[in-house]
Amino acid sequence: MTVRVPAKVNLQLSVGPLRDDGFHDLVNVFQAVSLYDEVTASESDRVEIVCDHADVPLGADNLAARAAHALAPGRGVRLEIKKTIPIAGGMAGGSADAAAALVACDALWNLGKTREELMEIGGALGSDVPFALLGGTAVGTGKGEVLRPMVAAGTFHWVFALADGGLSTPQVYGECDRIREATGEQAAWPSLSGPLARALADGDAAALGAALVNDLQPAAIMLRRSLHRTLDEGRELGALGALVSGSGPTCAFLAADEMHARELAVSLTSCREAVVASGPVPGAAIV
Ligand code: ATP
Structure with missing residues (x-):
């Protein structure tokens, strides 16, 4: 099975x-x-x-x-x-x-x-x-x-920059708390982003790229400084959006279309490997 x-x-x-x-x-x-x-x-x-x-x-x-x-x-x-x-x-x-x-x-x-x-x-x-x-x-x-x-219309094309070694999720949350304490930043009560929901429903990759947000990103970058360079490199290569995926260290770049995703993946140099993928796809299924 x-x-x-x-x-x-x-x-x-x-x-x-x-x-x-x-x-x-x-x-x-x-x-x-x-x-x-x-x-x-x-x-x-x-x-x-x-x-x-x-x-x-x-x-x-x-x-x-x-x-x-x-x-x-x-x-x-x-x-x-x-x-x-x-x-x-x-x-x-x-x-x-x-x-x-x-x-x-x-x-x-x-x-x-x-x-x-x-x-x-x-x-x-x-x-x-x-x-x-x-x-x-x-x-x-x-x-x-x-x-x-x-609701998400159409297909979005992604590039994932894979890093050497992982980051521990609890450690990244801990670093997020530490940064907030050190800077006195009050975390806002989280709510779903309206622009993000609209971009998904419209299948608008440019709007989705602009709406991507990850509050764990500063903490992941603090623990792995090289992620900053990878994100900058993707943006310079024309990614519509660039962010650390979850607790990292994988970086995700949203491309305009499949061809753009392939170009981005072969051009990224500041990571171990870059792979293309698309979404959304169905969950776990028997093959
Ligand atoms: P998340 O995005 O949910 O925070 P992650 O993708 O960063 O998770 P995982 O690949 O799920 O991280 O692995 C986290 C840890 O879980 C690994 O370091 C590993 O020790 C442990 N682990 C347990 N089972 C598995 C498994 N089947 N595959 C990978 N890691 C596993």
Whole structure:
């Protein structure tokens, strides 16, 4: 049973004030893009993880293993993960694998869960897991757990600049809090950007490029100074919008069309690798 699952890019990531429980209220607009991991589930008497990338943990802390356990505690499965989504890259690769594992195990074990049931189980594993099941374009609010699909017309063309090594999401949030404390900046209560929602509904790439926003970007740049140069390089190459994806260090550039995306990708020099992708695409699905 093989499931293909997309990465996400955050079009808006607005981070509210730190709450008493240590979380932030977020407004998080996700778009699923055509960079995919694949998870294949087959029968086994124990939970077994195999992965083609050395940086992925193979034990019980692998998010795909946790997903299998959440679905049917104590049941065995062999999960073979083929990674294309960058690891710790701000594109929710681990959450994507968890979503794929939920769909694959549900089918392998004939559990017959609805997508809504899988999204609820996934939400307990991580706030990005439900979106990897839903796909498309959606806005998450609260801690990210309340998810609502958004209208997006047409296809947007992206370039992703992949960096060497990852950034830890909790560390980036911590740096965001530290910067706010040091500068005395009061975080605003987050709300969905009107210009961004309109640009999506109109399929207007130029307007979307201008509306992209990520409150974690200053923190990610503080932890990885080279991201500044990568973002500048993309803008100089004519990207309609440039931002750090989620907690980084992947940088996302919005291109005018597919040809522009290809030109941008081959011209970017200040990153390990640049890949093109388009969105929105559907969520985790059996292939
Ligand atoms: P997000 O965008 O959701 O903050 P990310 O894309 O920055 O996440 P992930 O690729 O999800 O980061 O990985 C974060 C950490 O999760 C990794 O450093 C790794 O140790 C752990 N992890 C657990 N399971 C997986 C998995 N299946 N694939 C990748 N990383 C995993």
